[in-house]
Amino acid sequence: MRTLKHLFEKNKAWAEKISSAQPGFFKELSQQQFPEYLWIGCSDSRVPANEIVGLQPGELFVHRNVANIVIHTDFNCLSVIEYAVEVLRVKNIIVCGHYGCGGVKASLKDNQLSISDNWLRHIREIAQKHETELSQIKIESERMDRLCELNIIEQVHNVCNTTIVEKAWSRNQPLAVHGWIYGLTDGLLHDLNVCTSSAEEMKTYFERK
Ligand code: CO
Numbered sequence: 546m547r548t549l550k551h552l553f554e555k556n557k558a559w560a561e562k563i564s565s566a567q568p569g570f571f572k573e574l575s576q577q578q579f580p581e582y583l584w585i586g587c588s589d590s591r592v593p594a595n596e597i598v599g600l601q602p603g604e605l606f607v608h609r610n611v612a613n614i615v616i617h618t619d620f621n622c623l624s625v626i627e628y629a630v631e632v633l634r635v636k637n638i639i640v641c642g643h644y645g646c647g648g649v650k651a652s653l654k655d656n657q658l659s660i661s662d663n664w665l666r667h668i669r670e671i672a673q674k675h676e677t678e679l680s681q682i683k684i685e686s687e688r689m690d691r692l693c694e695l696n697i698i699e700q701v702h703n704v705c706n707t708t709i710v711e712k713a714w715s716r717n718q719p720l721a722v723h724g725w726i727y728g729l730t731d732g733l734l735h736d737l738n739v740c741t742s743s744a745e746e747m748k749t750y751f752e753r754k
Contacts, residue, residue, distance in 0.1 A: 563601075580606040583629035583638045585622070585704070587613045592643050592727055597734065606633060612648030612696065613640055614667050615703040627709045636719055638704055641734070642697040643727040649693050668692070671699050694737055697724045701739050705747045714744050 563570050583606045584594045594600075594607045608625040615622055629635045642649075651661070652668035672679060675695050682688040701724040704710055713720045721742040726735050741747045 574603045578603050578606075578633065580604050580629075580633055581636050582606065583608070583626065583633075583635045584641060585609070585613055585615060585625075585638065585700070586641045587611065587643055587646055587648065589643060589646065591729055592641070594641075597641075597727060597732070606635060611661065611664060612646055612652070612668060613642045613700060614648075614664065614696075615640070615700045615707075616667060617703065617707065623707065623709065626704065626707060630709050630713050630718070630720060634718070636721065638710075638720065638722045639725055640697055640700045640704060640723065641725040641727055642693050642700075643729055644690050644693050645729045646693050646696075649696055650689060653692075668696050671696055674699075694726055697726055697737055698739050700724070701737075701741065702747075702751050705741050705751075711744065714742075 560571070580603060582600075582604070586592055586594050586607070586609045588609045588611050594609070595602070595605050598605070606625070606629045608622055610619075610622065615626075617623075626638070629638070648661075648665055649668055652665035653672060656662050672692055672695075675692075679688050679691060679695075682691055701722050704722050710720065710722065719742070721740055724737040724739040726737060727733070728735065739750065741750055
């Protein structure tokens with residue numbers, strides 16, 4: 546299968562459906578984009594950013610990686626955040642993880658010495674940091690669910706601590722960072738209530754933890 550013909554057929558049907566409902570949609574969109582949201586999510590195929598929140602092309606700027614991790618030396622992720630905040634002027638950054646995340650689960654397994662272990666090491670450190678809380682959860686699946694949530698909260702904190710977001714807040718640019726989790730079993734999003742929209746709010750929220 547050298548051409549993946551079925552995907553081109555699906556693409557054609559998709560483009561035609563949108564064009565017939567909204568004539569000129571693609572031409573108009575090709576001129577510029579004004580997304581209000583940056584989505585930082587997991588690469589998992591079951592968590593498709595636009596579909597989950599019912600947004601069309603042009604409405605969501607997206608960065609995805611294994612287990613939705615934001616690291617201060619990841620220039621791929623930082624470049625996306627910088628472009629979204631400084632050029633597109635998004636008003637919201639959403640870090641969205643999901644329950645049952647394979648990356649989160651794998652982070653606690655014994656080291657296999659693969660490249661991804663280095664990546665997932667960041668989550669292992671989160672588990673170590675919150676060991677007291679996690680060790681009190683006796684059911685493994687529930688403990689894993691909590692680690693999925695804690696990972697998102699830590700990544701929200703990391704986004705807030707980037708120089709990009711710090712600079713945006715210091716010039717009073719409206720920008721909120723959210724932490725959400727998606728349920729694979731019911732298709733629903735849950736707000737982890739860590740929305741942070743200023744440096745003061747970040748200090749208040751993360752220092753009381
Ligand atoms: Co995942």
